[in-house]
Amino acid sequence: MRRSVLGRTVLGRWARVGGLVATVALAAGCSLVGGGDSGQGGERKVVLVTHNSFNPPKELLEDFQKRTGVKLEVRASGDGGALTNQLVLTKANPLGDVAFGVDSTFASRALEEGVFQPYRGPEADKGPQRYAPQGNQDRLTAVDVGDVCLNVDTGWFQQRGVAEPRTLDDLTQPQYKDLLVAEDPATSSPGLAFLLATVAKYGENGYADYWKRLRDNGLKVTSGWEEAYNQDFTAGSGKGQRPVVVSYASSPAFTIGDDGKPRTKALLDTCYRQVEYAGVLAGAKNVDDARKVVDFLVSPEFQAKVAESMYVYPAREGVALPASWQQAAPLPERSAELPADEVRAGRERWVEQWRKTVRG
Template sequence: MTAHRERKPYRLAVAIAATMLLIAACGSDDVPETDIPAPPPETESPAEEAAAPATTTTEPSIEGTTVTLITHDSFNLSDGTLEEFTAQTGVTVELLEVGDAGTLVAEAILTKGAPLGDVLFGIDNTFLQRGLDAGIFERYESPALAGVPEDLQIDSRHRVTPVDYGDVCVNYWKDAVPWEPVTLDELTFPEFADQLVVQHPETSSPGLAFLLATIAAFGDGWELYWEDLRANGVTVTAGWEDAYYGEFISGGGERSMVVSYASSPPAEVIYADPPTDTAPTGVITESCYRQIEFAGILTGTDNEAGARALIDFMLSETWQNDVPLNMFVYPVIEGATLPPEFVEHTAVPPHPLMLDPAEIEANRDTWTERWVEIVLR
């Protein structure tokens, strides 16, 4: 076993290590958007109606305009992908990377009505409700949503559009565990003592996702579960990279289990040095929490037509087929092409865990504070 050889960090490491959850103090007092009934249309007399000339309206041309896409600093696409959008529409895309995902959402809330850009990409279901409650998005239902499964379209008012998704799961090093675990309960068994490393849920996106997974799985018993994990020697890092490339065997550490992603095993194969055809890691599929990443048109944009075109393009084959190997996530469009490594080495969770975004928003701070009391004090 080459457990302690160094491995080249794959691009997902950048994507996740950057996603610190920094918006806990940036709540908004804005009320949620509500449906306002439209006033009745003005009526004309028959004479006025007969005299009124016929009118037609045309959409303003977007060719030659620019759309600013605000995103996190782990955003990545292949060269030529955004240029293809420009070739199709005549619209140039300018990228504005504002930091991690938490900063991204906080900045959008602070600049509501006078946004720094036109489209925001990178808000996920963990913090979605905060953005929706703040009213930072315009409604838009892309025609391409017809190809997206209903269970990924969790905002029925179409203020945001699902673009990709991934599953946060416990990964294990196959050659270093007494058996390949399949349940969350096994992580508390004495045979797995001092083997699990997790991330802090207040500073790490996968750390928060794993906490939410335990709440979804155990309900009111989640606190007892974490007490058992602590008694069994769980260790905590600030972020994903510290866990995966510090404490976990993949980066030379001693721990055989880590909170990571369902897409981590194929990444181990893709970036293996020396090359390998077999993933050295496995996934506990019953531990997986689904994260859906969304894009939305920002309220106050001065190029709404161009923003809509970019949302449509995010659901095109060009974009959807490009995201797996660039951000190690899954495309949302049914029938999108997956790289062979994803097909061969990814364990797809049959029933990924999820919580309602409104429930997360209402309880997140309480849950994380209680987690700190149980695990770190």
């Protein structure tokens, strides 16, 4: 979840498009090759495969290297959906040793494909384990929680004297025609989460009709979060025309103006719980140090920086949120969720039905 500052700016976490791989070497002289536990010259190195929104403070990563003697090299590729696809396609010859950013909407696919090997670290029971995927508690460790919700540009509605929508059903009403932009669930992690929110609310027999009503009411669909938020949303960084967007519950914390008030609001009755995981890749060359990275991602030090640098909520219990989040981005109390086995069984069918309904 990362960018200029949305804010997570906004080019970041939720830049969930892509396919191109950007490689960031966090230690000078690192290469992408190397066998066993060592790189060239015998140095220890771990390759972390992640999404474009992974943006913790540099000093935090440097401290990890000093404490462990492990050089951490980061490969970033698209969003959670693009990351999962790459991990599956390269599972026979993995891109690295450890991965972070596969989320709960795509986790079942990665697990079915055998992308991760077993590892449950000593920090898992400090909160992350409560979010563990059913039946695979020893393969993925929860690092953060980022509820996907409809966000509205409050100023846009105030200036026009139009009541803000509050529920999913509101967006199908005539007064909200041509106001919503959402991401494609086939290519976007938040887009898929929003689709699952509609399945959770309207059921197997009703979600497609809901999307038909959205389509008929002027819904616009983009390939990913960055395009939707930065280009189409009126409160984004561009000159968008749509004051309602599928984003995150934490997004409003990054739109606080000089008056101390956020310019946007998350509609907490529309949220779907999204969890991001870390895990050791099957076929990893440096398993021992990859496990250290998983432990590091759920350590108190890293978790304390999750909100302000990655724009999500920490998975570890007892971690304080920034003051601005208390005001503008409280963690939703009743986000929708679907059981992992239900998502696994229905995901492809729901996406295909969505495509037929919305795309034609």
